[in-house]
Amino acid sequence: MYRSLIILFCIVICSCKQGNLSTIAITLEREKYGKAEGKWLYLYAIDGNEYLIVDSCMVKNLQCKLRSNLPDELPYYLLVPATENQYEFWMKPGDHLNVSLTSEITRSRLSIPGTLTNMAHCRLEDAIEKQTKIWLSLKDSLAKTNIQNPIYKILEDSIHRVDVYRRQKLLIEMLDDKYIRQSPHVSDLIVMFLDTDGYPSEQLDSIRQVLLERFPNNHYRMHNCTGESVSPASDRSIATVNRILHIMGFPPIEKRKKTTTCLPDNYITPKAYQKGDIINIHLFDTLETKTASLAAINSPYILLDFWASWCSPCCDEIPNILKIKEAYPDLLSVYAVSLDYWEDVWQEALDKYEIRTSFSHVMLPKSHKQYQYIIDIFAINAIPANILLDKKRRIISFNLHGDALAEKIKELANSDIEASLHLIKEK
Structure with a gap:
């Protein structure tokens, strides 16, 4: 009886957790x-x-x-x-x-x-885009007339005022759209647009009051209606997402210190390593945040593993790499190259995943030029990424994960054994 209740309780708990899990x-x-x-x-x-x-x-x-x-x-x-x-x-x-x-x-x-809010966003965006096209069409038509007369400026100002009026009218009408009526976020966004367009403050206050009554349980997200300011995003969250954006070739999120995300004009993109190339083993030696020099590792094979604490597939791969390394301790070393931005987060991850002493570590620098150079020369455009090197530090393979990595190391181990036996027979 008790066992049945416990099982039922676990099922309920699991189903509750799954209810919030989106896919x-x-x-x-x-x-x-x-x-x-x-x-x-x-x-x-x-x-x-x-x-x-x-x-x-x-x-x-x-x-x-x-x-x-x-x-x-x-x-x-x-x-x-x-x-x-x-x-x-x-x-x-x-x-x-x-x-x-x-x-x-x-x-x-x-x-x-x-997705309610997404549909509301799209409907608002479509309406504004349509209105903008009308304004641009009128403006282009006026420009083609090439009127060299003061009346031209008066006409242009009149069209602009009509455009603002039509836009404000459109935004107010959109507040009663069937999707937007259910979306506190998009309704709040409309208030921001009206305020930016210079909508009369008294009428705007009335609209704010209506919306606050319409969404009584969502005031914490309605900053334009409540007048509450939103604190700026932390440097940590911006820097972390910027690293993803950067390696995938997307423009970065604007930072207050633009120098950290901009390359100097004299930056020259290095030629990326290819399979068969011998890498520069001193490439990471100038970086302060490292536990060992790549040049000091003498094992027959080295896995350069590019990862980050925020990358869940990277972290999921760690147990597999640990298992392979433990199976071939004299054959393989792992040099983990972290793309984390914050050193304390990186250090916490080394302890969390118990890899502080199992792998050698280095964290890429905050200096955008140094970071970019390493990313470019190893052609990293997504993580997890890894590069397998032989004893001459020649590139054998790129991006071996899961069973593929295990099979490759087993193949190398067997070939080394065969080579050793062959040498013994010759002697």
């Missing part, structure tokens, strides 16, 4: 996204004003599945390798979405049925 199944069209096959796809979100890395997975057969377990309905950003867009959408806890990205999708905001 996104993604199918990519080969014509546009074929280059993404075998590469890592990332998902991050903005909670309030903080950037959070949610999940990542490898694209296999042009499909992948992402999971999130965040507490609120949040804006998500999907980073697909070999594309120019970050795809934005909204999702709430418990949503399970199937997204098909095709060559026809060019907009950065995905219109996904079933």
